[in-house]
Amino acid sequence: MRIPAALALDALRPLRPSPAARAWKELDLDALRHNAQVLSSRLAPGCKLMAVVKADGYGHGAAAVARCLQKSGVHAFAVACLSEGIALRRAGIRGLILILGYTPPEEAPLLRRWRLTQTVADENHGAALNAAGIPLRVHLALDTGMRRLGVPAEDTAALARLYGMKRLRIGGVFSHLCVSDSPEQPAQDYTQGQLARFTRAVDWLRDNGYDPGAIHIQASGGILRLPPQPCAYARAGIALYGVGSEGAADALEAGLRPVLSLRARVACVRRLRPGEAAGYGLAFRAERDTLLAVLSIGYADGVPRELAQNGGRVLLRGQSCPMAGRMCMDQLLADVTDVPGVRAGDIATLIGRDGALAIRAEETARRCGTISNELLSRLGPRVGQVVR
Numbered sequence: 001m002r003i004p005a006a007l008a009l010d011a012l013r014p015l016r017p018s019p020a021a022r023a024w025k026e027l028d029l030d031a032l033r034h035n036a037q038v039l040s041s042r043l044a045p046g047c048k049l050m051a052v053v054k055a056d057g058y059g060h061g062a063a064a065v066a067r068c069l070q071k072s073g074v075h076a077f078a079v080a081c082l083s084e085g086i087a088l089r090r091a092g093i094r095g096l097i098l099i100l101g102y103t104p105p106e107e108a109p110l111l112r113r114w115r116l117t118q119t120v121a122d123e124n125h126g127a128a129l130n131a132a133g134i135p136l137r138v139h140l141a142l143d144t145g146m147r148r149l150g151v152p153a154e155d156t157a158a159l160a161r162l163y164g165m166k167r168l169r170i171g172g173v174f175s176h177l178c179v180s181d182s183p184e185q186p187a188q189d190y191t192q193g194q195l196a197r198f199t200r201a202v203d204w205l206r207d208n209g210y211d212p213g214a215i216h217i218q219a220s221g222g223i224l225r226l227p228p229q230p231c232a233y234a235r236a237g238i239a240l241y242g243v244g245s246e247g248a249a250d251a252l253e254a255g256l257r258p259v260l261s262l263r264a265r266v267a268c269v270r271r272l273r274p275g276e277a278a279g280y281g282l283a284f285r286a287e288r289d290t291l292l293a294v295l296s297i298g299y300a301d302g303v304p305r306e307l308a309q310n311g312g313r314v315l316l317r318g319q320s321c322p323m324a325g326r327m328c329m330d331q332l333l334a335d336v337t338d339v340p341g342v343r344a345g346d347i348a349t350l351i352g353r354d355g356a357l358a359i360r361a362e363e364t365a366r367r368c369g370t371i372s373n374e375l376l377s378r379l380g381p382r383v384g385q386v387v388r
C-alpha cells in the first residue's frame with residue numbers, strides 16, 4: 001500500500017510545540033547546583049540538605065529540579081502532599097521523600113507502596129495512621145511556636161504515646177521556625193525560644209530511650225541567618241532557587257543565583273497616535289506617537305494582573321520597557337516606543353536577565369504586594385519549560 005506523500009511528511013513533523021513557542025520559564029541548572037553547594041557549605045558537618053520541591057518546585061518544575069539535585073548528591077526531598085511525592089518517585093527520585101503536609105489515613109497504602117515518609121501532624125493523626133494497620137515511615141512534627149502542624153514540643157506524654165504506636169516507624173523529628181528570616185530582635189528571641197524547645201524535646205526523647213532519628217529544624221531563613229545546627233537535615237526551599245522571600249538581600253549576600261527566568265514572545269507591534277487608547281477599559285492612553293508590543297503571556301499564566309498597573313516592566317532587546325494598560329488573561333502590552341526594532345517573535349523577559357539588565361522575582365513580587373514564593377509557585381501549567 002502506498003502512503004500519500006503529504007501524510008508521510010506529516011509524520012516527520014514534531015508532535016508538540018516548542019516549549020519556547022509562546023511563554024516559558026528557563027531553568028539555569030548551574031545556578032541550582034551552585035545554590036545547593038553554597039547552602040550545604042553553611043551546614044554543620046554531617047548535616048545534609050533536604051531539598052524542598054513542593055508546589056512543583058516553587059514553580060520551577062519539581063521533577064527537573066529534583067533530578068538535577070539527585071545527580072549532584074542530594075538524597076532527601078520534601079513535598080507538600082501525597083500526589084507530589086508520587087510524582088517525584090515516578091520521575092525516578094530515590095531516597096527520602098518527606099510529605100510535609102497532612103495525608104488522610106485512608107491513603108496509607110499509597111504511602112507504603114511509594115515508600116514515602118509522612119509527617120505526623122498531631123497525636124490524633126498519628127493514632128489514625130497507626131490504626132490503618134500498615135507499617136509506615138513517619139517523621140514527627142513538633143510545634144515549637146508556629147502553631148501550625150505538630151505535637152506540642154512540651155507534651156512528653158503525647159510523644160511517649162506516639163512512640164508506643166507499633167505501625168509508626170519514626171525516622172525523624174522536626175519543627176519549623178516561623179520568624180527566622182527576620183533581623184528584628186524580638187523575632188530572633190522567638191527563634192531562640194523555638195530552638196530551645198526543640199532541643200529540650202529531642203533531649204527528653206534520647207534520655208528516655210526513644211530514638212528521634214533524623215532531626216531537622218532549619219528552612220531557608222534558618223540556614224541563612226542561624227549558625228550551623230546539630231541536625232541531620234536542613235530543609236531548603238526558596239533559597240535553593242536563589243531568591244529571597246521578601247527581598248533579595250539575604251540571597252545576594254550569600255551569593256545565591258536565581259534559577260528561573262520567565263520569558264514570552266512578542267506577538268505583534270502596534271502604532272498609536274497621541275490620544276489613542278488601548279486594551280481593556282482603554283486603560284492605556286498614548287501621549288505621544290507610541291509603539292506597543294503585545295506579549296504572549298497574561299494572568300492565566302500566573303503573572304499577577306495588578307503588575308501591569310503597579311509599575312511592572314519587561315526587558316526587550318536589552319532595554320527596560322513599562323507594561324501598559326490592563327493585563328489580559330493571555331496577553332499583556334508593553335510600551336516599546338524607545339526600543340528600536342522590536343518585532344513579532346522577539347523574546348521579552350519578565351523575570352531574569354537580558355544583556356546588562358535584570359528583573360528579580362523579589363522586585364516583581366513586591367510590586368504585587370506578595371512574596372517571591374507565591375509569585376513563582378503560581379506560574380501556570382501553560383508556561384513551557386526550557387532547561388539550560
Ligand SMILES: *Cc1c(COP(=O)(O)O)cnc(C)c1O
Pocket residue numbers: 052054100176218219220221235236237238239
Ligand atoms: C515550605 C517549607 C519549608 C521550606 O521553606 P523555605 O523558607 O522555602 O526554605 C521547610 N519546612 C517546612 C515545614 C515547610 O512547610
